[in-house]
Amino acid sequence: MLNGERKIARPLRWAMVGGGRTANVGYKHRQGAMRDNTAFQLVAGAFDIDAARGKDFGTNLGVDPDRCYPDYQTMFREEAKRPDGIEVVTVATPNSTHYEITKAALNAGLHVICEKPLFFEVAQGEEIKALAEARNKIVGVTYGFSGSQLMLQMREMVANGDLGEIRMVELQYTHGFNATDVGDKISEGQKWRVDPKIAGPSFVLGDLSTHTFYMSELICPQLKVRQVLCDRQSFIPSRAPLEDNAYVLIRYENGAVGRLWASSVNAGCMNGHRIRIIGSKASIEFSDHQPNELLYEVQGQPIQKMIRAMPYLYDACNADERLGALHAEGLIESWANIYLKFAIAIDAKNRGDEATLKNLVYPDIDAGIEGIRWVQNCVKSANAGGVWVDFN
Structure with missing residues (x-):
């Protein structure tokens, strides 16, 4: 159980690029990072492309006005001069800027936490991975609900053979x-998401499906994608060539199959985020609409509803619970778990503790690269008319 006690020696001096007053995700980052006030301390930021608005916003967050910068280049340069300068930066900006800001941050000696999709090209991801390794830095990716402890319960159930051989993966x-x-x-947040010059080659595939694809990899790390077939649509014509709806079929190397549906035009749907893993003996299903529950369906037995934080769950799951089974947890607790693991990873990297890094489950640079690979291959398949393409 997590109760806010420190997991590292002191809070990391943290800054944000983006995530300002008009951003859709900035508050989620701040809530996640500072839920445990022993992990991160927000001390600086270049919060907005409008420098005056960004400074006003940062000051209202309690950041020293002198450390509210007009742009990330100025922030990296000026913070490097300070004995108490920043150590880690979150990149919460439009997609097209992720690569250049992440590269600049690593070259400035900073650890990086970046929004998804990480970059546009796998080659960029591999370049940044090599740079991070050379600089001895961590790059993490914020796949929001992957911090739910029930993801670890599902992972343990798959690893323990509770479901039998995995046959099908259903993602939505x-x-x-x-x-x-x-x-x-x-x-403002939606305008750039449907502009291919800023959003990149996809809309909902990059914005939504990368979350769920990573969660499937977290739950079933033994499954390796062999091929994908994608069909995507722009039901709002002005969004073309970017899709607002997509269906993807998946073939895994071991013979398992999968299916993913990503959409922002599922009219009337408030939240359709769902993962179902089907094995030869049983199935498990999670929906972030009911984030404290996990359905466990054993063939020939009544459906079981497993509740977060209960003692019948695996230890790896309950190690991340915060409030006890009596009280509901949700998205912010999930973000807090991710950010806490980012902090533990950064601390371990700084100390050269490779054993901790090896055993820590969190969305790292490799998870970011696989997200890029996922989007690239889905777009490639769709653009070719919806054909099977090798996942490479």
């Missing part, structure tokens, strides 16, 4: 909030 991340084009016109 859908909502209906972009069923019209209104948000494309008035929301």
Whole structure:
């Protein structure tokens, strides 16, 4: 159980690039990072492309006005001069900027936590991985609900053989909030998501499905994708060539199969984030609409509903619970778990503790690269007319 006690010697001096007043995700990052106030301390930021607005916002967060910078280049340069300068930075900016900011941060001697999708090309991911290794730094990726402890319960159940041989993987991340084009016109956060120059080669594949794909890899690390077939649509024509709906079929190397549906035009759906793993003996299912519950269905037996934080769960799962089974946890606790593991990974990297890093389950640079690979191959398949492509 986590109760806020420190896991590292002192809080890491932390900054943000982006995540300002008009951002969709900045508050989630701050809540995750500072849920345990022993892990991160927000001391600086380049919060907004509008420097005055960013400074006003940062000051209202309690950041020293002199450490609210107009841009990330100035922040990295000025913070490097300080004896108490930043040690880690979160990149919470539009997709097209992730690569250049991450590279600049690593070259400035900083650890990096980056939004997804990490970059546009696998080659960029491999380059950044090599740079991070050369600089002895951590690069983490914020796949939000992957910090739910029930992900670790599912992982342990698969590893323990509770489901038998894994045969099928069902993945869904859908909502209906972009069923019209209104948000494309008035929301700063939505405008760039449907602009291929900024968002990259995809919309919902990069914005939504990368979350669920990583969670499937976390739960079933033994499954390796062999091929994918993707069909994608732009039901709002102005979004083309970017998709607002996509279906993906998956073939795994061991003969298992999978299916993913990502959509932001699932009209009326508030939150359709669901993962189902089907084995030869049983199935498990998680929905972040009911994040404290896990369905366990054994063939020939009544359906079981497993509740977060109960003693019948595996120790690896309960090690990350925070509030006890009496009280509900959700997205912010999941983000907090991810950020706490980022802090533990950074601390371990600084100390040369490779054993801790080896055994720590969190979305690292390799998870980010696999997300890029996923999007690249899905787009490649869809652009070729919806054909099977090798996952490479």
